[in-house]
Amino acid sequence: MSKKTKTTNVILEVVLWVLSILIIYPILMVVFTSFKTKGEASYLNISLPKVWMFENYKTVWEQGSVLRSLVNSCVITISAVLIVILLTSMLSYVVVRRNTKPCRFIYRFMTFGIIAPFAALPTIELLKRLGLYGGRLGLICVYSALYIPFSTMLFTSFIKGIPRELDEAAVMDGAKGGKLFALVIFPLLKPVLATTSVLNFMWIWNELQIPMYLLNSSDKWTLPLSVYNFYGQYSRSWNLVCADMVLISIPVILVYIFAQKYIIAGMTAGAVKG
Amino acid sequence: MDTKKIYPRYMMIIPVIVFVIFFVLPSTIGYAYAFTDWNSYVHDVSFVGLKNIIEVFSDRTVPIALVNTLIFAGAKTIIVTVLGFVFALILNRQLKTRNAIRTVYFIPAIFSALVVGLIFSALFQTRNGTINLLVQMFGAGKIQWLGSRWTAVFAISIAEIWRNLGYAIVITLAGLQSVSPEYIEAAKIDGASGWALFKNITLPLIMPTVNVNILFSLIYGLKMFDLVYVMTGGGPGHDTETFGTLMMNEMATGRYAQSVAINLVFTVILVIVAVAYQKFSERWENAE
Numbered sequence: 392m393s394k395k396t397k398t399t400n401v402i403l404e405v406v407l408w409v410l411s412i413l414i415i416y417p418i419l420m421v422v423f424t425s426f427k428t429k430g431e432a433s434y435l436n437i438s439l440p441k442v443w444m445f446e447n448y449k450t451v452w453e454q455g456s457v458l459r460s461l462v463n464s465c466v467i468t469i470s471a472v473l474i475v476i477l478l479t480s481m482l483s484y485v486v487v488r489r490n491t492k493p494c495r496f497i498y499r500f501m502t503f504g505i506i507a508p509f510a511a512l513p514t515i516e517l518l519k520r521l522g523l524y525g526g527r528l529g530l531i532c533v534y535s536a537l538y539i540p541f542s543t544m545l546f547t548s549f550i551k552g553i554p555r556e557l558d559e560a561a562v563m564d565g566a567k568g569g570k571l572f573a574l575v576i577f578p579l580l581k582p583v584l585a586t587t588s589v590l591n592f593m594w595i596w597n598e599l600q601i602p603m604y605l606l607n608s609s610d611k612w613t614l615p616l617s618v619y620n621f622y623g624q625y626s627r628s629w630n631l632v633c634a635d636m637v638l639i640s641i642p643v644i645l646v647y648i649f650a651q652k653y654i655i656a657g658m659t660a661g662a663v664k665g
Numbered sequence: 666m667d668t669k670k671i672y673p674r675y676m677m678i679i680p681v682i683v684f685v686i687f688f689v690l691p692s693t694i695g696y697a698y699a700f701t702d703w704n705s706y707v708h709d710v711s712f713v714g715l716k717n718i719i720e721v722f723s724d725r726t727v728p729i730a731l732v733n734t735l736i737f738a739g740a741k742t743i744i745v746t747v748l749g750f751v752f753a754l755i756l757n758r759q760l761k762t763r764n765a766i767r768t769v770y771f772i773p774a775i776f777s778a779l780v781v782g783l784i785f786s787a788l789f790q791t792r793n794g795t796i797n798l799l800v801q802m803f804g805a806g807k808i809q810w811l812g813s814r815w816t817a818v819f820a821i822s823i824a825e826i827w828r829n830l831g832y833a834i835v836i837t838l839a840g841l842q843s844v845s846p847e848y849i850e851a852a853k854i855d856g857a858s859g860w861a862l863f864k865n866i867t868l869p870l871i872m873p874t875v876n877v878n879i880l881f882s883l884i885y886g887l888k889m890f891d892l893v894y895v896m897t898g899g900g901p902g903h904d905t906e907t908f909g910t911l912m913m914n915e916m917a918t919g920r921y922a923q924s925v926a927i928n929l930v931f932t933v934i935l936v937i938v939a940v941a942y943q944k945f946s947e948r949w950e951n952a953e
Contacts, residue, residue, distance in 0.1 A: 513695020536687035
């Protein structure tokens with residue numbers, strides 16, 4: 392590297408770090424505000440709290456019924472993610488390996504699912520007729536269907552890279568159908584399983600619109616719904632609202648810290664091969 | 666070998682059934698409700714033909730929602746794509762803290778749109794909001810950002826860009842890194858450098874990545890709901906309504922059939938935009 396390039400790189404690096412204030416400042420504001428008194432919090436700045444009000448979190452935990460929503464969010468998100476990855480891995484595998492005209496049609500048909508918006512009221516009506524409206528199971532079913540298309544894209548492009556000879560060898564040994572898939576193929580899908588699980592987890596966890604339409608009582612609310620409602624009631628208490636925001640973000644932040652490479656791998660695969 | 670036995674049909678049919686029941690059915694025949702008088706007071710629903718669709722096109726708020734939706738999606742797509750490109754080009758250089766910078770810039774993308782909406786409601790608050798403090802430092806008066814249409818559209822767009830820039834950077838950077846160094850070397854040997862190298866080698870090679878980036882940005886931008894709903898609820902009046910919030914607000918007032926009609930028109934618009942963009946970008950790539 393020439394000296395000039397090195398200098399340019401250092402300057403650019405400094406510029407990027409200075410600009411990152413635009414990202415860090417709002418986040419620090421939320422974190423510090425969450426520990427302030429109501430009066431101090433109303434200034435919405437990034438000064439350190441004069442007194443650290445840890446009890447804000449206790450108040451939010453109780454008033455915002457965080458525990459109940461946390462359980463709901465976990466149950467709904469984890470079930471939906473498991474169903475999505477199980478269904479899409481099977482589907483993508485058979486579609487790729489059979490590669491017939493109907494299979495290619497199914498794949499194209501799925502991409503429609505990425506484009507079309509959520510048909511809110513018709514879905515509510517459908518769930519009512521199936522006796523699933525308002526509950527967690529109905530929401531899980533709808534999530535499963537909505538998130539199948541994107542995951543199918545990721546799975547099919549990954550499975551295309553697994554040599555067919557592997558299947559053939561396994562068939563020689565007497566494995567086929569579900570057994571072949573479960574014992575031979577599924578373990579090979581680990582990287583793409585990690586990516587789709589993490590991405591779907593983040594997206595479903597953060598979803599506000601769909602639970603807003605499909606859940607009818609507060610005891611089934613997910614975390615984003617509970618925060619939205621909490622904000623409605625306590626919009627003048629920024630300290631509490633910020634504490635609530637921190638609480639609901641902790642799970643996704645943990646996922647980001649531990650699974651960052653899968654998120655980035657997924658975004659990349661989806662974009663380059665999609 | 667008998668592929669039908671090795672790759673059994675049920676493994677394909679179960680997922681397709683789930684997809685069809687819970688997504689395709691409501692998104693197709695479910696739209697029949699757009700042609701009825703369904704609302705919160707009527708129990709027997711009857712067909713009224715195109716009445717609701719005509720109402721959608723003659724309604725005063727629908728054009729507002731259409732314009733807002735297009736502005737949100739367009740502004741976000743253009744700015745995020747351009748900025749994402751610039752940042753990705755910088756990050757593609759041999760920077761010492763590249764991974765740390767990438768990690769920081771992606772953070773906003775992991776938050777719920779609800780959280781981002783609340784953060785920006787705070788930043789754009791009239792009293793004590795950071796943005797107004799900055800505005801006052803430059804000697805201007807306080808602005809009620811979320812209190813009138815264009816300032817609110819601006820504020821929401823900033824929030825949307827803040828949340829999505831990380832995606833664009835990561836995807837474009839991945840595209841840049843997949844460009845084989847051999848192409849660059851070969852072009853350098855042929856005497857290409859700087860702008861010519863970028864325009865003739867790098868740009869065409871990462872165009873497919875950028876295109877997918879743009880397409881996703883457009884689709885999710887058009888579907889925007891959470892941020893608007895949290896920051897303004899579609900108000901003041903109906904001034905910042907998008908298709909997403911309008912559907913919700915129509916439903917909340919019990920106008921179910923109208924809500925479905927808007928949903929239907931919205932679906933048609935999205936499909937047209939997505940298909941048109943794909944055709945356009947294919948032609949563009951072939952022309953290169």
